[in-house]
Amino acid sequence: MSDLLISNVRLLDPATGLDEPGALLIRDGRIADFGRFAPPENIPTFDGQNAALCPGLVDLRARLGEPGFEYRETIESAAQAAAAGGITTLAALPDSAPAIDDPALVHLLRARGAQTGNLTIHPYGALTRGCRGTDMAELFLLHEAGAVAFTDGSRALANARLLRLALSYTKSFGARIVQHPEEPTLAEAGCATEGELATRLGLPAIPAAAEAIQVARDIALAELTGGAIHFSPVSTAAALALIRDAKQRGVNVTCDTAPPYFDLNETAIGDYRTYAKLTPPLRRDADRQATAAALADGTIDAIVSDHTPLDADDKRLPFAQANAGGTGLATLLGVTLAQYHGGHLTLLQALALLTEKPARLLDLAAGRLVRGAQADCCLFHPDRIWQVQSGKLPGKAQNTPFDGRALEGRVTATFKAGKQVFG
Amino acid sequence: MPHARHLLAIEGMHPPEITELLDVAEAYALLNRSGKAPRDLLRGKTLINLFFEDSTRTRTSFELAGKRLGADVINMAVSASSVSKGETLLDTASTLNAMQCDLLAVRHAQSGAPALLAQKVDASVINAGDGTHEHPTQALLDALTIRRRKGGLENITVAICGDIAHSRVARSNIFALTALGARVRLIGPPTLIPAEIEQLGVTVFHTMEQGLPGTDIVMMLRLQKERMTSGLVPSAREFFRRYGLDHARLALAKPDALVMHPGPMNRGVEIDSAVADDPQRSLIREQVEMGVAVRMAVLDLLSRSHTRNV
Numbered sequence: 001m002s003d004l005l006i007s008n009v010r011l012l013d014p015a016t017g018l019d020e021p022g023a024l025l026i027r028d029g030r031i032a033d034f035g036r037f038a039p040p041e042n043i044p045t046f047d048g049q050n051a052a053l054c055p056g057l058v059d060l061r062a063r064l065g066e067p068g069f070e071y072r073e074t075i076e077s078a079a080q081a082a083a084a085g086g087i088t089t090l091a092a093l094p095d096s097a098p099a100i101d102d103p104a105l106v107h108l109l110r111a112r113g114a115q116t117g118n119l120t121i122h123p124y125g126a127l128t129r130g131c132r133g134t135d136m137a138e139l140f141l142l143h144e145a146g147a148v149a150f151t152d153g154s155r156a157l158a159n160a161r162l163l164r165l166a167l168s169y170t171k172s173f174g175a176r177i178v179q180h181p182e183e184p185t186l187a188e189a190g191c192a193t194e195g196e197l198a199t200r201l202g203l204p205a206i207p208a209a210a211e212a213i214q215v216a217r218d219i220a221l222a223e224l225t226g227g228a229i230h231f232s233p234v235s236t237a238a239a240l241a242l243i244r245d246a247k248q249r250g251v252n253v254t255c256d257t258a259p260p261y262f263d264l265n266e267t268a269i270g271d272y273r274t275y276a277k278l279t280p281p282l283r284r285d286a287d288r289q290a291t292a293a294a295l296a297d298g299t300i301d302a303i304v305s306d307h308t309p310l311d312a313d314d315k316r317l318p319f320a321q322a323n324a325g326g327t328g329l330a331t332l333l334g335v336t337l338a339q340y341h342g343g344h345l346t347l348l349q350a351l352a353l354l355t356e357k358p359a360r361l362l363d364l365a366a367g368r369l370v371r372g373a374q375a376d377c378c379l380f381h382p383d384r385i386w387q388v389q390s391g392k393l394p395g396k397a398q399n400t401p402f403d404g405r406a407l408e409g410r411v412t413a414t415f416k417a418g419k420q421v422f423g
Numbered sequence: 424m425p426h427a428r429h430l431l432a433i434e435g436m437h438p439p440e441i442t443e444l445l446d447v448a449e450a451y452a453l454l455n456r457s458g459k460a461p462r463d464l465l466r467g468k469t470l471i472n473l474f475f476e477d478s479t480r481t482r483t484s485f486e487l488a489g490k491r492l493g494a495d496v497i498n499m500a501v502s503a504s505s506v507s508k509g510e511t512l513l514d515t516a517s518t519l520n521a522m523q524c525d526l527l528a529v530r531h532a533q534s535g536a537p538a539l540l541a542q543k544v545d546a547s548v549i550n551a552g553d554g555t556h557e558h559p560t561q562a563l564l565d566a567l568t569i570r571r572r573k574g575g576l577e578n579i580t581v582a583i584c585g586d587i588a589h590s591r592v593a594r595s596n597i598f599a600l601t602a603l604g605a606r607v608r609l610i611g612p613p614t615l616i617p618a619e620i621e622q623l624g625v626t627v628f629h630t631m632e633q634g635l636p637g638t639d640i641v642m643m644l645r646l647q648k649e650r651m652t653s654g655l656v657p658s659a660r661e662f663f664r665r666y667g668l669d670h671a672r673l674a675l676a677k678p679d680a681l682v683m684h685p686g687p688m689n690r691g692v693e694i695d696s697a698v699a700d701d702p703q704r705s706l707i708r709e710q711v712e713m714g715v716a717v718r719m720a721v722l723d724l725l726s727r728s729h730t731r732n733v
Contacts, residue, residue, distance in 0.1 A: 196619040200434065202534035202556030202594060205618065272535035316513055318533030320554070 068097025167227025
């Protein structure tokens with residue numbers, strides 16, 4: 001099977017703090033050795049040319065287009081985009097059509113991921129049937145089938161009683177509930193953050209407090225039940241302060257954010273740019289800065305792509321009618337590394353948020369360099385410059401909010417189970 | 424304006440551009456009264472009024488403006504049904520390009536829709552009102568009406584009253600009036616004042632008693648019935664009690680203060696009939712007259728600056 005020596009690399013593993021030059025040896029698709037060792041003779045060798053080699057990235061929040069929206073993205077095309085972004089493990093949101101609320105659909109998605117050969121797909125289970133927010137899905141059966149956690153995707157579960165029950169119930173088998181942090185009645189019909197810009201553009205707006213209100217309520221429910229809650233993606237200073245405080249009190253709460261929330265602010269929607277219409281909406285710069293600071297201080301547990309593939313017809317509409325969401329697989333590493341280049345995170349801190357930390361959060365066997373583990377690796381040049389261009393991104397969907405953004409840090413090769421799947 | 428291809432918003436226009444437009448419009452106002460408007464100016468040009476929302480007043484005004492200058496004028500009322508059949512705004516753009524239209528006046532319920540259309544059509548696009556964003560020709564006709572009556576806009580105090588949050592008229596007027604040196608006050612309940620609108624250079628008041636003293640112009644806005652059902656205002660009579668304009672309230676403003684309304688009025692909700700119909704105080708009729716003149720000026724200037732690509 002796949003035996004390969006990846007030589008001349010800077011080995012980086014946030015889980016152990018490893019940062020040293022060396023090589024990595026793959027035998028039968030697994031990591032046989034890494035660091036400084038005498039390489040075996042007659043083995044196929046990939047010259048890393050002094051690039052950085054880290055564990056394959058782990059993305060906790062992405063949509064795949066399948067099932068139901070194949071015109072936007074397919075698992076095949078998402079897997080290509082993931083490979084180009086250095087992502088080898090991904091958790092897929094369940095708000096597809098149909099929603100992933102049946103164990104058979106969990107099995108299907110896992111199998112389809114394995115078929116690509118590029119990507120391990122860990123499906124989320126729907127928290128409620130059809131992600132409609134009214135009846136609890138068969139959470140244990142979904143869990144047994146391999147659902148890694150439960151969520152209704154970008155719809156917050158509004159019903160406090162139902163969330164309380166779900167938090168208590170899932171506690172009995174150690175599963176986590178992932179909540180979209182947006183109070184639905186305040187967010188209803190809104191498409192931009194409330195403030196001067198939305199007022200000028202005449203857009204229905206959502207107050208930033210809608211996030212803190214949902215987070216505050218759900219932290220209280222997690223405390224009441226002892227259940228585990230995860231907020232995804234978080235984008236405001238107020239919500240992050242609540243989460244920081246709850247963590248200090250020992251509440252079982254975690255959160256993630258996505259690159260747009262620490263790299264862009266609301267001005268990106270400028271003259272009704274629908275590619276920058278996201279949910280939650282882009283915030284003002286003070287919230288962006290607070291989000292970036294929460295990456296550094298450990299309040300945020302992971303950076304997710306929040307990949308939401310949409311096609312031109314979903315976006316070429318008046319702003320309020322356009323679908324919310326942006327692609328994120330191919331730009332996840334590059335935009336995250338901007339925090340490293342800006343001096344806000346060390347390289348290992350930045351990578352930890354994309355590898356070991358998200359893997360640990362959902363207890364996934366990924367995101368670390370471990371002898372004997374599946375050889376999922378990402379080879380990248382931290383300083384290589386490229387420009388994000390909608391229309392030229394890997395995969396099918398092109399709706400990036402980062403169109404035109406120059407990035408430092410480019411994936412040059414991705415290895416899945418020892419096989420080179422990109423580069 | 425001579426270099427602009429579209430008229431999408433007042434925001435971003437320079438004061439001299441606005442003034443030039445008003446000057447041309449004022450000339451058309453005089454020509455209209457004497458019946459001497461140049462009837463061949465836009466001969467051979469096509470103006471399409473593309474209205475995705477019901478409107479009688481604005482559509483008729485554009486139609487009359489186009490016809491007075493000799494343009495071929497087509498009214499396209501796009502009903503909700505054809506939108507629900509799946510035709511997108513951009514399908515409409517492509518249809519219009521094939522029809523080789525020169526000027527396009529667009530009204531749409533969504534903020535930013537005319538700007539989106541302008542990216543895709545060959546014609547000059549005039550925003551005839553988009554969602555809660557802007558209604559540029561309304562602000563221009565309001566500015567012209569005030570200028571004619573008060574001799575200018577410098578240091579004139581204008582109070583815009585009522586449902587600011589859902590008003591494209593208010594936004595365009597704020598940008599136009601402040602650009603021309605007027606002082607703008609907004610008066611309305613906090614539920615109908617959008618967030619951080621003070622950043623646009625206006626002063627906000629929540630009662631007529633505080634906001635009206637010292638004003639030269641009282642501009643009332645229409646309060647739509649759905650605002651009552653959505654909880655923004657408890658009832659029409661409560662709104663009228665606090666913000667309705669009658670002669671007693673008007674007496675709080677300057678003695679020579681004049682009243683404006685973009686129409687259509689809700690008599691007894693935001694304005695009392697006795698005020699609306701008072702020829703000494705109400706400019707509502709004159710606003711309609713200036714509307715035609717302003718739209719003639721806009722059509723004239725845009726067609727000077729832009730020749731359709733063929």
